[in-house]
Amino acid sequence: MAVPSSSTPVLSLRGATKRFGGLVAVNNLDFDVMEHQVMGLIGPNGSGKSTTLNLISGALRPSAGSILLRGAPITHLRAHAIARRGVARTFQLVRVLPSMTVLENIRAGAVFGHRRRWGHEADAFATQMAEKVGLAGKLAMRVSQLTYIDTKRVELARALASEPRVLLLDEWLAGLNPTELGEGIALVRRLRDEGRTILLVEHVMDAIRSLCDACVVMAAGAKIAEGTPDEVLSDPEVIRAYLGEEDA
Amino acid sequence: MDILITGLLLGGTYALIAMGLNLQYGMARIMNLANGEMLVAGGFAAFWLYNAGQVSPLLTVFLVAPLAFALNWLIYRVMLLPLVRRAKSRGQLEVDSILATFGLSFVAVGLMLMAFGGDYFSYSYLARPVSFLGDTYALNRMVAFLAAVVICGALYLWLERSRAGMSIRAIAVAPESARLVGIDVPRLAAIAFALGGAVTAAGGALISSFLTLDASTGVVFTLKALIIVIMGGVGDVRGTIVAALLLGVMETFVAALIDPGLTLAAAYLLFILILLFRPQGLFGQRTT
Amino acid sequence: MTGQELRALILSTLALAAAAALPALGSSYWLTMGVTIAMYTVLATSWALFSGPTHYISLATAAFFGVGTYTTAIGIELLPYWTLLPIAAALGAVMAALVGFATLRLSGVYFVIFTLGLAEFVRQIITWVQNLTGQKGLYVLTDLTEKHIYWQLLGLAALVYLAGWLIARSRLGFALRIIGDDEEVARHVGIDTALAKIVLFMVPGAVAAVAGAMLAPRYIYIEPSLAFTPMLSFQVVIMALLGGTGRLWGAVVGVIPFTLLWEAISASFPNQTTLLLGVAFLVIVYLLPRGFVGLLEDARRRLGGGGW
Numbered sequence: 001m002a003v004p005s006s007s008t009p010v011l012s013l014r015g016a017t018k019r020f021g022g023l024v025a026v027n028n029l030d031f032d033v034m035e036h037q038v039m040g041l042i043g044p045n046g047s048g049k050s051t052t053l054n055l056i057s058g059a060l061r062p063s064a065g066s067i068l069l070r071g072a073p074i075t076h077l078r079a080h081a082i083a084r085r086g087v088a089r090t091f092q093l094v095r096v097l098p099s100m101t102v103l104e105n106i107r108a109g110a111v112f113g114h115r116r117r118w119g120h121e122a123d124a125f126a127t128q129m130a131e132k133v134g135l136a137g138k139l140a141m142r143v144s145q146l147t148y149i150d151t152k153r154v155e156l157a158r159a160l161a162s163e164p165r166v167l168l169l170d171e172w173l174a175g176l177n178p179t180e181l182g183e184g185i186a187l188v189r190r191l192r193d194e195g196r197t198i199l200l201v202e203h204v205m206d207a208i209r210s211l212c213d214a215c216v217v218m219a220a221g222a223k224i225a226e227g228t229p230d231e232v233l234s235d236p237e238v239i240r241a242y243l244g245e246e247d248a
Numbered sequence: 249m250d251i252l253i254t255g256l257l258l259g260g261t262y263a264l265i266a267m268g269l270n271l272q273y274g275m276a277r278i279m280n281l282a283n284g285e286m287l288v289a290g291g292f293a294a295f296w297l298y299n300a301g302q303v304s305p306l307l308t309v310f311l312v313a314p315l316a317f318a319l320n321w322l323i324y325r326v327m328l329l330p331l332v333r334r335a336k337s338r339g340q341l342e343v344d345s346i347l348a349t350f351g352l353s354f355v356a357v358g359l360m361l362m363a364f365g366g367d368y369f370s371y372s373y374l375a376r377p378v379s380f381l382g383d384t385y386a387l388n389r390m391v392a393f394l395a396a397v398v399i400c401g402a403l404y405l406w407l408e409r410s411r412a413g414m415s416i417r418a419i420a421v422a423p424e425s426a427r428l429v430g431i432d433v434p435r436l437a438a439i440a441f442a443l444g445g446a447v448t449a450a451g452g453a454l455i456s457s458f459l460t461l462d463a464s465t466g467v468v469f470t471l472k473a474l475i476i477v478i479m480g481g482v483g484d485v486r487g488t489i490v491a492a493l494l495l496g497v498m499e500t501f502v503a504a505l506i507d508p509g510l511t512l513a514a515a516y517l518l519f520i521l522i523l524l525f526r527p528q529g530l531f532g533q534r535t536t
Numbered sequence: 537m538t539g540q541e542l543r544a545l546i547l548s549t550l551a552l553a554a555a556a557a558l559p560a561l562g563s564s565y566w567l568t569m570g571v572t573i574a575m576y577t578v579l580a581t582s583w584a585l586f587s588g589p590t591h592y593i594s595l596a597t598a599a600f601f602g603v604g605t606y607t608t609a610i611g612i613e614l615l616p617y618w619t620l621l622p623i624a625a626a627l628g629a630v631m632a633a634l635v636g637f638a639t640l641r642l643s644g645v646y647f648v649i650f651t652l653g654l655a656e657f658v659r660q661i662i663t664w665v666q667n668l669t670g671q672k673g674l675y676v677l678t679d680l681t682e683k684h685i686y687w688q689l690l691g692l693a694a695l696v697y698l699a700g701w702l703i704a705r706s707r708l709g710f711a712l713r714i715i716g717d718d719e720e721v722a723r724h725v726g727i728d729t730a731l732a733k734i735v736l737f738m739v740p741g742a743v744a745a746v747a748g749a750m751l752a753p754r755y756i757y758i759e760p761s762l763a764f765t766p767m768l769s770f771q772v773v774i775m776a777l778l779g780g781t782g783r784l785w786g787a788v789v790g791v792i793p794f795t796l797l798w799e800a801i802s803a804s805f806p807n808q809t810t811l812l813l814g815v816a817f818l819v820i821v822y823l824l825p826r827g828f829v830g831l832l833e834d835a836r837r838r839l840g841g842g843g844w
Contacts, residue, residue, distance in 0.1 A: 057724060083726035091724075097717040108714050111707060112726040118707065162726065279645050331821070342644050343591055344821055347777070350770070351817025358811025366807075464810070467652075467766075474649045507667065513660040516653045523638050523646060 008070065010035050010197045011056065011087075011166050015065030018051055025051045027221040028065065033166060036195045038188075040202055040212035040229065044242055048221040049201040050092055053168050056199070057089045058082040069165065086114040086165030090155040090172050092201075096143040103139040106130055106157045113162020129157040133187060149180045156187070167191070169200040173207050185210060205233070217241070250383040251504050252497060257385065259496020260393040261455050263400055263489045265469060266476035268448030274483030275420040275440035278328055278345045282353035283473055284466030286316060286445050288360065290452025291461045295369045305373060305457045306395060312453050313446040320445025323352070324438045332434075353466065360463040370460040392454040399450060403443075404485055416440050420483045448473075468512060475519045481529025491530060494518075548697065556690055559683045567682050571754070573795050574689035575747055579768075580776040580787035581696050582743035585703065586736050588781030589712035592644050595769040596635060596651035599658050600628045600741050602764035604748025606662065609674040609758040617678060617753075624749035625742040632741025636734035651769075659764035666760070673759035680753045688750045696743055700784045703739075708732060767813075771798070774816045780827025789828045 009032035018026040026048040033039045041049045054060040056067055058079035066075045074082050088109065097105050106126040110117045117125055130139055133153040143151060152172060159167055173184045185207050191198065192211060202208055208215065208229050215232045217225040219241040225232045232238050265287055272280045290312045297303035297311075327348060335341035377384040407413035418426040419433050419440075427433050455461075476495055480487030495515055502514040522530075558570045579597055587594060607624040608617070615623075635654065639647045666672065703709045711732045714722040722729050752758060771794075779790025794816070802809050824831065 059720070059724070078728075079723040080726050080728045083724055089724055091720075095718055095721050097714055097721060099717050100713065108710070108721070108725045111710060112714075114726070116726075158725065273645075279648075281648075339591060339644065343593060344825075346593055346645070346648055347817050348821045351814045351821060354770075354810050354814025354817060356814070358808060358814055361807055361810060471649065471653050471656075475653075478646065478649070507664050509667070510660050510664055512653070513657050513664075516657040519650070519653070520638055523642065523650065527642050527646070 008035055009033060009068075010037075010070060011199065012068040012071075013052075013056070013065070014068070016052070016055055016062050016067055017064040018048075018055055018060060019063045024221050026055065026062075029218070029221075029223055031216045031223065031226060033197060033199050035197055037213050038192045038196075038198045038200065038211055040200055040208045040215040041218065042202060042208060042215055042232075043218035043224075047218040047241075049218055050170055051221075052218070053089065053170050053199070053201055056082075057087055057168055080112075083113060083162065086163075087168065088113060088159035088162045088164035088166075089168035090152070090159055090170055092170040092174075094148075094151045094155055096151050096154050098143060100143065101139065102130065102135055102141050102143060102146070102154055103127065105143060105154050106135075106161050109158040109161030114165065115163040126157070126161050129161045132160065132190075133157045134183070149176055149184065152176075152184070153187075160191075166197045166199060169198060169202075171201055171203065173202060173204050181207075209233075250385070251500050253383070254385065254389070255497030255500035256493055257389045257393040257496070258500060259493035260396040260400075261451060262472060262476060262496050263492035264396040264451035264454070265448055266473045266480070266488050266492050267400060267403060267485065268444040268446075268451060269470075269473040270477045270480075270483065270485070270488050271416075271440050271444030271447065273477060275416050276324065276437040276444065277332075277341075277420075278324070278441060279342065279349065280441070280444070281346060281349040281470055282356055282466075283349075283444075283448055284468065284470035285353050285356035285360070286320070286448045286466075287452035287455070287469050288461055288463065288466045289356070290316065290449030291456030292360065292364060292369065293449075294453040294456045295371055295461075298371050298373060305453050306391070308453045309395070309399075309450045312449045316449035317442045317446040321438055321442035323445075324441040327352070328441070329434060329438070332437075353470070357464050357466065364463060366463060368460045368462045369456070371456075373457045386458060388457040392457055395454050396451065399447065400489065403447065407485060412436070412439070417483075471512070472515055475515050475522075478527075479518065479522045479530055481531055484529060484531060487529055487531045552690065552694055556687065559686060564682070567686060569795070569799065571682060571686045571689065571751075572799075573791055574686060574693060575751065576772065576775055576791040576795055577788045578689060578693050578696055578747050579740075579744055579772045580779065580791050581693070581700065581784070582740040583772050584776040584779075584781040584787045585696075585700050585784075586733075586740050587776065588786075589716040590733055590736070591716070592640070592647050592733070592737075593773060594651045594737070594740065595648060595766075595773065596632070596654045597740070597744050597769040597772045598655035598764050598766050599651070599769075600631065600744035601748035601751075601768060602655060602658060602760070603627055603631060604745035604750075605752045605755070605758055605763040606674075606748075607745065608749045608752035609676050609763075612676055612678065612752075617680070621746050621749050624745040628745025629738040629742040631745075632738045633734055635741075636737040640733045640737065641730045652766075655764045655766055655769065659760045662764075663760045673757050675757055676752045676755065678753040682754065685750060685754055689747065692743065692746060692750065697784060699739060703736075704784070708735065712736060767809075770813055774813065774820065777820045778816065778824065778827055780829025782826065782833075783829050786827060786829040 011033040013029050013031055016026055016029040017024065029052060041052060043049055051060065055062050058077060062075055066073050068074065069085055069087065074085060097108065103123065103126055106129055107122050110122040110126045127139060130136060133156050135150065135153050135157060138150065143154060146154065156172065173181060176184050181204065188211055212229050214227065215229050216223055217232050217238050224241060225235045225238050269280065269283045272278055272283065293312050294305040294308040297308050298305065328345060331344045331348060332341060335344060373388055378387045378390060407417055415426070415431045416436050418431060419436055472495065476488060476491045480491035495518065498514055498518060499511040503511050559567055583594060583597060604624040607627060608620050611620045611623065635650065639650045711722065711727045714725065714727060715729050715732060719729055755762060775790040775794045776787045778794055779788065780786035798809065798812070801812050
């Protein structure tokens with residue numbers, strides 16, 4: 001690891017629960033994400049990973065339990081207030097702003113996010129973030145002209161432009177072809193080496209092994225294992241959860 | 249006491265109208281702002297048939313309902329389905345259907361003004377007092393209420409029990425999954441929309457037996473029906489009935505005790521309270 | 537200021553000066569038309585400022601307008617006329633904020649219904665109060681003539697355009713573009729979408745109230761059914777959409793032809809105005825979803841040979 005983890009949790013979930021009618025999508029979930037840590041949230045389809053991210057970002061409200069950002073509760077705040085306190089995210093299905101240019105998309109994060117900028121300062125910072133994710137030279141393009149991976153880069157740059165305390169990546173690597181996947185993993189690794197705090201939901205095992213400091217494994221809404229990627233991926237219960245999915 | 253019963257009688261007819269709108273909005277997912285004009289058209293048919301041949305409004309219902317069904321089916325297929333198909337999002341469909349049905353509503357008012365003029369229409373059908381629980385009520389209101397109860401009950405049973413009814417409820421809850429289990433969504437949405445129009449027109453024929461209508465009163469009924477549907481919960485049949493009775497009673501109280509000119513204002517006040525405190529409807533689950 | 541902005545500024549100043557010279561023609565017919573067009577330009581442009589980016593259809597124009605009319609009608613006895621305009625603006629803005637607070641967190645359908653009923657609600661309350669006090673209507677007697685009303689409305693129009701231009705350059709304007717594109721993203725980048733919409737809705741609320749206050753001296757005798765005519769709300773929606781809400785100057789492109797058409801129809805077929813309103817709605821939905829502005833931009837794109 002490039003930057004040592006400190007001992008203050010940036011993000012903590014305590015008993016976080018989400019029920020939809022009779023269905024329990026997230027059940028009594030506890031975990032901490034430390035400063036400078038890259039935490040992977042993994043598990044079979046439908047195990048509640050994306051719902052967990054939605055609870056943290058405020059897209060959904062927890063039915064019970066609490067979510068803390070640096071010790072302060074954000075459980076019942078609305079999404080915009082959570083974003084301002086320093087939680088930025090990308091979406092499982094890419095969401096870029098179709099009527100705007102690449103630069104304007106990224107500027108949205110810089111203007112309204114955790115650290116708020118305006119005017120030339122916002123443009124300069126957005127440009128810097130665009131360069132960081134590999135969009136230099138494409139700033140004036142409409143997002144409709146971009147390739148798929150470039151739209152993903154726009155989303156990532158928009159999230160980074162708010163200077164978040166914690167970055168939530170919801171299957172950011174999904175749907176990329178093998179070459180793009182290599183680029184994508186390298187990009188996230190650079191963010192990790194900068195010392196950013198990241199919580200990522202991911203299916204790509206190579207990415208999990210090479211990026212994550214720690215993993216939480218979910219099945220049917222509950223946490224079934226937690227530890228380093230190597231530890232959890234050799235845990236018999238985790239293997240059963242994944243294989244069980246393939247049987248079905 | 250007599251205010252309460254008069255209110256319940258009025259609420260029964262409101263329930264029928266709101267049920268029509270609920271079928272269209274809750275099931276077919278079209279906010280039909282021309283709903284009130286369908287009601288006025290039903291009322292005009294009853295007026296005209298009664299004056300021309302002393303046909304009872306109760307019989308007119310059987311004529312008006314199939315006609316309105318056919319007309320609304322056509323409106324859905326020709327005018328609204330293209331909007332459903334071109335909409336990129338739920339929000340866009342909402343805006344388009346609001347504008348299109350407003351357009352329809354004004355066209356309908358314009359046509360009715362042309363055909364019947366701007367006068368008030370009323371006729372005297374069963375305008376006899378009857379006594380009930382020690383007070384007297386107009387017989388036509390009682391009859392209209394009973395007819396509304398019968399129609400509402402039949403509709404409820406049909407939605408709960410029949411295969412088509414269950415499919416319609418399925419498309420209201422989850423249109424995507426309904427498609428997966430082999431339900432022809434556009435066809436059923438058209439039927440729900442048409443049925444909604446038929447129910448509203450039937451309500452209009454009944455209501456014309458005791459209320460005075462004119463070509464441009466439709467919008468008042470649209471507004472009331474919308475308030476009832478939102479209060480009762482979109483797609484919720486029982487909620488609609490309770491909300492309609494509540495509105496009927498409240499209007500009657502306000503008209504009797506404060507000022508008859510304030511009935512719509514009272515309904516509106518109720519609406520504000522619902523929006524502020526229970527936007528998901530009286531019996532709805534709070535969702536995020 | 538960029539060259540393009542400078543050109544727009546010069547053009548709009550010239551247009552305003554030309555419009556201000558209208559009373560010099562000496563035709564009372566055209567002056568009356570000028571007042572009507574200026575009034576609808578003010579109302580439709582401010583309507584589009586809100587509804588363009590948010591896609592919420594407001595039918596509250598008549599309610600705000602009526603409140604403004606009554607501000608003048610009641611206040612003229614007590615205060616000088618000029619102080620009534622800011623009072624009307626404040627009342628309209630507060631009312632819009634209350635309406636926004638109750639409905640703008642919810643879906644667009646609720647908003648339409650709520651605003652549809654609003655004018656009727658206020659009208660019934662005022663009628664009831666007047667019945668209690670035994671009054672029918674109120675007289676507004678001033679020495680303001682048609683010409684003065686016209687110039688006031690032009691001034692208000694200039695203010696509305698200025699406000700639109702300033703909003704477009706502000707954080708609020710940027711936030712609204714994001715909301716218009718994707719509200720979910722807007723919330724997640726830190727925009728309080730409900731607050732942004734409420735603040736923005738106060739603009740047409742205040743503007744319509746001021747317009748109502750300015751027109752009250754023209755009516756002389758004010759009664760609820762005149763001040764709160766629901767037709768006004770619908771006409772404003774049609775004119776704004778017919779012109780196109782994508783550009784600040786879009787509304788006026790719809791206002792001028794529709795006002796002329798409306799006058800012509802109501803002169804020769806007074807009973808068919810409702811039908812005209814309905815047909816106009818259908819034309820907008822099925823033939824001109826982006827209004828005249830959309831037509832012009834498509835034409836320019838075809839001539840310009842592609843590109844965006």
